[in-house]
Amino acid sequence: MISVQPGVFAGVGIADCTPILVADPVTRVCAAIHAGWKGTVARIVEKTAKRMIENRGSNPADILAYIGPCISFAHFEVGDEVAAQFSEEFKTRKGAKWHVDLKAANEAQLRAIGIQQIEIDPSCTVENNADFFSHRMEKGVTGRMLALIGFQVA
Structure with missing residues (x-):
């Protein structure tokens, strides 16, 4: 979700998936992104x-990004079918299961398009x-957290 109007906030609900907030203080455009494993594979952040x-004139050098609390690499166990969709740099096999690093995969997408000002929250939703x-x-019976971002009305 992208917000282009000060006073109108963008938000996403999460409960293990990766919340990513991006903002351009120059053009005053911001976005809230929900990046679970499917969104990460689909390159939703990028x-x-x-x-x-492209549409709002943001310069990657001006964009600030925040990768919020989500399930960590240590706890995100997946099967072969999910692991196969990630490159080697974002997964490791531990016993019978694969572990995938959603924070690192999304950070790489941001850096690939020139966004360098990235803060990564170390918190794990499981730990x-x-x-x-x-x-x-x-086990699916839980609430949701809300990640919001926006600019004040001048």
């Missing part, structure tokens, strides 16, 4: 940021389940 650049909702940890 596509959204490119829209800001820190007392502070965050986790779909996996709570």
Whole structure:
């Protein structure tokens, strides 16, 4: 979701998937992105940021990005069918399961289009389940967190 109007906030609900907030303080355009494994494979972060650049005139050098709390590499176990969709640099086999790093995969998409100002929250929704909702940890019976971003009306 992209917001181009000050006072109108963009937001996404999450509970293990990766929330990514991007903002261009020069053009005052911002976006909230929900990047689970399917969105990450579909390059939703890259596509959204490119829209800001191509349609709204944002310069990648001006864009600030925040990758929020989500399931961590240590806890994101997937099967062969999901792991096959990620490049080697974002997955590792541990026993019978693969582990995928959603934060690193999305950071790479941002960097590939020239966005360098990226803050990555180290929190894991599974490890820190007392502070965050986790779909996996709570077996689907959980709430959702809301990640919001916007600019004040001048």
